Every structure is written in C-alpha cells, then in structure tokens.
Amino acid sequence: MAISEKDVKHVAWLARLALSDAEVEKFAKQLDVILEHAGKIAELDTKDVQPTAHAIPLKNVLREDKVGRCLAPEVALANAPHQEDQAFVVPRIV
Amino acid sequence: MEFESVIGLEIHVELDTESKMFCGCSTRFGEAPNTQTCPVCLGMPGSLPVPNKKAVEYVIRTGLAIFCDISLFSQFHRKNYFYPDMPKNYQISQYDIPLCIDGHVDLEMEDYATTIGVTRIHLEEDTGKLLHIGGAGRIAGADYSQVDFNRAGVPLMEIVSEPDIRTPEEAKAYAQKIRAILVSLGVSDCNMDQGSMRVDANISLRPVGREELGVKAELKNLNSFRSLQRGLAYEIERQTKALQNGEAIVQETRHWDETKNTTSTLRTKEYAHDYRYFPDPDLVPMEFDPEWIEGLRAELPELPDERKERYMSDFGLPAHDANLLVETKATGDFFEAAVALYGGDAKIMSNWILGDLTYYLNSENVEIDAGEVKPAHLVEMVELIDDGTISGKIAKELFSEMFKTGKMPKAIVEEKGMTQISGQDEIAKIVDDVIAQNPDAVQEFHDGKERAFGFLVGQAMRLTKGRGNPQLINRLLKERL
Numbered sequence: 011m012a013i014s015e016k017d018v019k020h021v022a023w024l025a026r027l028a029l030s031d032a033e034v035e036k037f038a039k040q041l042d043v044i045l046e047h048a049g050k051i052a053e054l055d056t057k058d059v060q061p062t063a064h065a066i067p068l069k070n071v072l073r074e075d076k077v078g079r080c081l082a083p084e085v086a087l088a089n090a091p092h093q094e095d096q097a098f099v100v101p102r103i104v
Numbered sequence: 105m106e107f108e109s110v111i112g113l114e115i116h117v118e119l120d121t122e123s124k125m126f127c128g129c130s131t132r133f134g135e136a137p138n139t140q141t142c143p144v145c146l147g148m149p150g151s152l153p154v155p156n157k158k159a160v161e162y163v164i165r166t167g168l169a170i171f172c173d174i175s176l177f178s179q180f181h182r183k184n185y186f187y188p189d190m191p192k193n194y195q196i197s198q199y200d201i202p203l204c205i206d207g208h209v210d211l212e213m214e215d216y217a218t219t220i221g222v223t224r225i226h227l228e229e230d231t232g233k234l235l236h237i238g239g240a241g242r243i244a245g246a247d248y249s250q251v252d253f254n255r256a257g258v259p260l261m262e263i264v265s266e267p268d269i270r271t272p273e274e275a276k277a278y279a280q281k282i283r284a285i286l287v288s289l290g291v292s293d294c295n296m297d298q299g300s301m302r303v304d305a306n307i308s309l310r311p312v313g314r315e316e317l318g319v320k321a322e323l324k325n326l327n328s329f330r331s332l333q334r335g336l337a338y339e340i341e342r343q344t345k346a347l348q349n350g351e352a353i354v355q356e357t358r359h360w361d362e363t364k365n366t367t368s369t370l371r372t373k374e375y376a377h378d379y380r381y382f383p384d385p386d387l388v389p390m391e392f393d394p395e396w397i398e399g400l401r402a403e404l405p406e407l408p409d410e411r412k413e414r415y416m417s418d419f420g421l422p423a424h425d426a427n428l429l430v431e432t433k434a435t436g437d438f439f440e441a442a443v444a445l446y447g448g449d450a451k452i453m454s455n456w457i458l459g460d461l462t463y464y465l466n467s468e469n470v471e472i473d474a475g476e477v478k479p480a481h482l483v484e485m486v487e488l489i490d491d492g493t494i495s496g497k498i499a500k501e502l503f504s505e506m507f508k509t510g511k512m513p514k515a516i517v518e519e520k521g522m523t524q525i526s527g528q529d530e531i532a533k534i535v536d537d538v539i540a541q542n543p544d545a546v547q548e549f550h551d552g553k554e555r556a557f558g559f560l561v562g563q564a565m566r567l568t569k570g571r572g573n574p575q576l577i578n579r580l581l582k583e584r585l
C-alpha cells in the first residue's frame with residue numbers, strides 16, 4: 011500500500027475532517043486504488059509532452075479594471091450562521 | 105563569537121486598481137464592512153474569477169523597474185489553507201511561474217553601497233480583515249472574531265528579496281527604496297498606516313565567515329519603517345544572546361510589539377504549512393507578447409535612481425541631499441515644485457526641506473504632501489530672507505508659525521511684526537541703550553573679554569525681540585564701544 015493511515019489522517023486534518031478509525035482504514039484503501047489508477051500515467055513516455063497548464067486551450071482571459079455591482083451587505087451575510095455589526099462572526103481562532 | 109545577520113524581506117503591496125483582482129468589486133479603503141463583496145470574492149460555488157488586466161500590468165511594470173526577467177508565460181495557482189479571513193479556503197496566488205523573477209535594488213547607505221537581490225514578484229489576492237473581540241483585540245485570548253471581506257480579493261503583489269540584507273538599516277533602506285519606486289510607478293500608494301504596504305522579515309544569524317544559514321525567525325507586525333528597523337535590531341540582540349548561551353533558535357513566527365519593544369512567539373497553526381498548490385482550473389494561463397512588454401518598459405516613468413542623478417547634474421546637489429530628496433516621491437515633487445518657483449540656488453531649497461521642514465514633519469508625524477507648508481510657502485519665505493525683510497533667525501521662528509497655521513510668510517510677518525529692523529537710527533538707539541544699561545559688561549569688554557561682546561549683542565537682539573539686523577548691531581556696537 012502506498013497510502014498509509016498516517017497519510018490519511020494528515021490529509022483529513024488538512025481538510026478539517028474528523029474520521030473514525032474504521033473510516034481511516036477504508037479511505038486508505040480507496041485512496042490507494044485511486045493513486046494506483048493515476049499511476050498508470052507513469053507508464054507512458056512523456057518526455058516530449060509539455061506540462062499542461064489548463065485542460066482547455068485558452069489563454070489571456072482578462073478583464074478591464076472596471077468597478078461593477080456588489081451585493082448588498084444583508085444579501086452577502088444572508089447565509090452566515092452568525093453575524094454582528096454587519097460582519098461575519100467566526101469562533102475563536104487560536 | 106561574532107555573528108552576522110542574514111535578512112530577507114517579503115513586501116506585500118496592495119495595487120492601486122479601481123476594482124478587485126478577480127471581480128468588479130470596488131477596492132476603496134475604509135468603507136462599511138462587507139459592502140464591497142460579490143459571489144466571486146465571497147467564494148460562492150459556481151462563481152468564476154477573471155483576472156484584472158491592470159493588476160497584471162502593474163506587476164510587470166514593477167518587475168521592469170527593478171530589473172527582473174518577465175515571464176512570457178505565467179499562471180495562477182491555488183494556495184490551500186483554512187483560515188477565517190479566506191472565504192474560499194484557498195488563496196489565488198502564483199507558485200512556480202511568478203510574473204517576474206531575478207531582479208535587484210541598489211542601495212546607497214551612509215558610507216557604502218550595496219545591492220539587494222529580488223527573487224520574485226508574484227500576484228495574488230488579499231485576504232479579508234479580522235477584528236478580534238475580547239482579549240484586548242489580540243487573536244490569542246479573543247472570544248471570537250468578526251470578518252470583513254471588503255479587502256478579500258484586492259490585488260496584492262508580493263516582492264520577495266534574496267537574503268542579502270545584513271543590517272536593520274539596510275532593511276529599512278531597501279523597503280523605503282521599494283516604496284519610492286512603487287509610488288513613482290503609480291502602482292500603489294504604499295500607505296503603511298492603512299496596510300497597503302506590509303513588510304515581513306526573515307532573520308537568522310550565523311557565525312561570520314560561514315556560508316550555511318542559521319535557523320530563522322519570521323517577524324510580523326512591522327507596521328512602519330521604524331518598526332522594521334527596531335524589530336530587527338531587537339531580534340538580532342535576542343538571537344545573539346541565545347546563541348552565545350548555547351541555546352537553539354526555534355524556527356517560528358514572532359510578533360513585534362511596538363509599545364513593549366519586544367518580539368514574542370505568535371501562536372499559529374500547530375502543523376507546518378502544507379499548502380498543496382495546484383493550478384487554478386478556473387483561470388487560464390497568461391502569455392505575453394515580448395513587444396507589449398518592451399512597450400511597458402519604454403513607458404516607465406522616471407525612477408528614484410534617475411531622479412537622484414538628475415538632481416546632482418541639473419541642480420548641482422551633493423549625493424547626500426539628492427539621496428534623501430528622492431527617498432519618497434512626494435519629497436522629490438515638493439523639492440522640484442519649490443525649485444521651479446524659486447529663481448535662486450536649489451541647494452537652499454534642499455537645505456530647508458531636509459532641515460526644518462523634515463524636522464517638523466517628523467516631530468508631528470505628518471507626510472510632506474499632507475503638511476501645511478507648501479512649496480509656495482517655503483519659496484516666499486526664502487525670498488523674504490533674500491531681500492533682507494527678515495533674518496535667517498527670524499525665518500526659523502516664522503517657519504514654525506507657518507508649519508502650525510499654514511499662513512503665508514508675508515501675512516505672518518505683517519501680523520507678528522517680524523520684519524527685520526535694519527534702520528540705522530533705530531538700531532543705533534538700541535545699541536546706546538544696551539551700552540548704558542550694562543556698564544559691567546562694557547568694562548569687561550574693554551578689559552579684553554570677548555565673551556562680553558557676545559553678551560551685549562544678545563542684549564540688543566533681545567530688545568529688538570530678535571528682529572534686529574545682526575550685522576548692523578555688530579557694526580554699530582563695535583563703533584560705539
């Protein structure tokens with residue numbers, strides 16, 4: 011297995027997911043299968059293939075520096091679980 | 105053991121665009137919280153970012169101004185991390201192909217010159233602003249935090265220096281030079297009070313002569329050039345002591361406390377950074393036409409180094425003066441406006457600007473372009489000295505008044521009766537009075553005590569309330585004694 015339970019726990023922590031021991035074991039197996047599948051690409055000779063920056067052949071999609079419309083603050087805050095003084099409220103950080 | 109400090113700076117600058125980096129929200133500073141947001145900068149699912157062309161152009165202009173190579177191909181990456189100031193849980197930034205690489209900035213220090221390398225300049229988006237409630241407003245100990253996303257998505261340019269800086273003074277000079285360049289380019293107002301320019305410093309120590317780097321600390325909350333210099337000086341002292349006592353330096357982020365004059369460990373996430381950068385699939389790559397870049401190069405405005413050369417060659421200023429005058433764009437602009445108004449020697453303007461004006465601006469903590477004294481004030485005042493209406497001594501007094509009130513010099517002279525007394529008869533009468541009233545000093549003078557003469561001149565000046573023409577007083581006093 012290429013993916014250890016420690017890797018799964020680390021990735022879960024980065025994604026702020028709380029996993030049970032059973033889940034850690036299950037996901038380790040699943041991630042392993044996924045990696046193995048993606049690993050097939052290593053079998054190809056990609057020596058002369060340029061790294062892809064994007065899946066579609068587009069470039070330079072830029073906009074002019076023009077101010078557009080914003081949301082009204084009450085709309086912006088509509089889905090906030092907690093708000094105060096027209097600001098989003100988050101629990102203590104550290 | 106002798107240690108050498110190795111310092112690198114990361115300078116974040118908000119670019120002076122009208123709209124945000126990837127959406128049309130306004131970038132205006134100081135508006136009510138969350139009035140400048142939209143689905144893009146709030147990270148709503150399904151919204152699509154589109155880069156601001158002007159912001160890209162500003163970064164390339166900056167790169168050209170500090171001799172960088174401009175990447176003809178560049179792209180945006182996602183920097184993934186969870187923090188409440190980031191609505192998307194990732195920041196759009198640049199990773200392996202920043203817009204500019206390998207530049208440098210030349211510094212002229214008091215008695216030597218040095219060059220600081222610039223590793224890279226990349227473009228990203230600013231985060232929102234957190235207001236910590238409880239715990240005296242510090243993150244540690246706060247009960248909860250409020251988030252304002254007005255700033256989230258404002259174009260942010262990061263200029264990363266090589267660890268070429270050796271002293272706190274060089275760090276300050278480098279940051280000031282970067283600011284002068286950026287303001288000259290018109291890409292940012294670099295206002296440190298409002299956070300549109302923010303400086304973080306990496307600092308480590310190593311024994312003199314050793315190549316390999318020591319363990320570094322990252323210093324944050326350096327909100328002014330003064331803080332930058334003092335924070336680094338403190339950190340050098342702290343690390344030197346630790347190393348001399350055989351203690352290990354811990355790699356960490358430290359917070360500079362301006363009022364306590366110390367740095368302390370900043371509590372951050374317990375894990376090391378793991379940003380998992382990957383190309384942002386919402387944004388397509390950028391490819392630049394070399395001709396377009398050359399066009400931007402050709403359009404670069406006069407930069408501080410060129411301006412300094414011009415002050416030396418056109419106005420005959422010494423390097424020391426020219427250096428200080430170009431330290432901020434506003435100071436140079438003030439000087440040039442004054443010289444244009446004044447027909448006389450530019451050095452006189454330089455002296456007043458770098459002398460009294462700078463002194464008052466610093467003591468009141470006012471920026472030169474926000475002060476009451478404008479070039480027209482200074483020029484009118486110097487003309488009053490030139491035509492003998494006031495003495496240099498009165499001018500000092502007048503300057504203080506002018507700085508406080510913003511009134512024009514002629515008006516102040518009239519109002520306060522500051523004109524110099526140069527009337528022969530008037531001065532003669534005062535000199536006679538002084539001689540009559542100070543027989544002891546007169547006697548001492550005749551006994552050969554030079555100091556007594558100075559005393560008598562002082563008395564005469566006092567009687568004229570400082571307005572007497574000093575040369576005339578001197579002459580008449582000598583004659584009459």
Ligand SMILES: [Zn+2]
Nearest residue numbers: 127129142145
């Ligand atoms: Zn927006």
